[in-house]
Amino acid sequence: MPRFIALIPAAGSGSRMNNELPKQYLSLADKPMIYHALHTLCHSSHIFRVFVILAPDDNEWNCYDWSSFAGKLVVKYCGGATRADSVLNGLKAMQADGSIGNDDWILVHDAARPCLTIFQLDQLIDTLALDEVGGLLAIPVADTLKRADSNQRVMGTKSRNGLWQAQTPQMFRLGLLMDALSKVNSAAITDDASAIEALGLRPRLVQSDAYNFKVTYPQDLALAELILQKRETK
Ligand SMILES: Nc1ccn([C@@H]2O[C@H](COP(=O)(O)OP(=O)(O)OP(=O)(O)O)[C@@H](O)[C@H]2O)c(=O)n1
Numbered sequence: 001m002p003r004f005i006a007l008i009p010a011a012g013s014g015s016r017m018n019n020e021l022p023k024q025y026l027s028l029a030d031k032p033m034i035y036h037a038l039h040t041l042c043h044s045s046h047i048f049r050v051f052v053i054l055a056p057d058d059n060e061w062n063c064y065d066w067s068s069f070a071g072k073l074v075v076k077y078c079g080g081a082t083r084a085d086s087v088l089n090g091l092k093a094m095q096a097d098g099s100i101g102n103d104d105w106i107l108v109h110d111a112a113r114p115c116l117t118i119f120q121l122d123q124l125i126d127t128l129a130l131d132e133v134g135g136l137l138a139i140p141v142a143d144t145l146k147r148a149d150s151n152q153r154v155m156g157t158k159s160r161n162g163l164w165q166a167q168t169p170q171m172f173r174l175g176l177l178m179d180a181l182s183k184v185n186s187a188a189i190t191d192d193a194s195a196i197e198a199l200g201l202r203p204r205l206v207q208s209d210a211y212n213f214k215v216t217y218p219q220d221l222a223l224a225e226l227i228l229q230k231r232e233t234k
């Protein structure tokens with residue numbers, strides 16, 4: 001039986017966050033941000049192991065106590081220059097580990113999506129476990145879309161029909177994802193599904209919700225904090 005393994009690329013710098021500390025370590029509800037995604041993934045009964053991919057020169061990880069995730073957590077210092085490079089390097093490290101096979105499912109999840117829930121994770125796994133290709137969490141676009149010129153003036157309004165915003169986890173089999181990522185220009189793609197699409201395959205979209213948003217700009221931190229605190233008091 002194929003297993004489900006999570007991979008968290010966490011080698012980014014968070015340049016849009018404008019903070020010296022890499023985004024994944026910024027304090028969120030009294031923990032470094034990456035703690036929250038780890039907590040959900042490590043507590044899922046479906047997930048066999050969780051790999052975290054750090055930058056080779058990361059010297060922040062060891063400043064925190066991760067002992068509550070012992071047993072499932074594996075840390076590798078092999079992040080690359082782009083998100084896709086970090087994921088591919090992580091997959092290679094997984095394969096070298098020897099315990100993960102080409103047919104096992106890999107769930108790639110951003111460290112910067114701290115509000116993922118067990119419910120969303122289960123929906124993804126239950127929908128895709130027998131799928132030929134794999135897929136990703138996503139939400140249909142809700143706002144009206146404008147195309148801008150270089151002066152930030154509207155050039156036109158685009159139809160949002162059939163448009164979805166990609167989230168993570170994105171779930172593909174190890175062998176297929178490695179093959180796909182090793183064939184693309186990693187600087188030209190921003191998610192894992194794009195590499196699968198470039199092979200001519202069509203990943204499935206599994207509907208999620210806006211709570212699983214990506215913390216990208218400084219103002220996003222307060223929203224994530226509110227969501228996490230509200231859950232704790234329930
Ligand atoms: N070279 C990189 C770049 C990004 N990531 C990871 O990919 C995820 C999503 O990326 P994003 O939100 O864009 O994070 P950053 O690249 O850190 O942010 P920015 O684009 O603002 O610099 C994050 O968990 C980030 O750490 C990574 O592992 N390796």
Ligand SMILES: C[C@](O)(CO)[C@H](O)COP(=O)(O)O
Pocket residue numbers: 083110165166167168190191192214
């Ligand atoms: C993978 C992702 O989170 C899906 O929305 C997103 O593409 C990451 O993009 P970024 O430019 O690295 O933030």
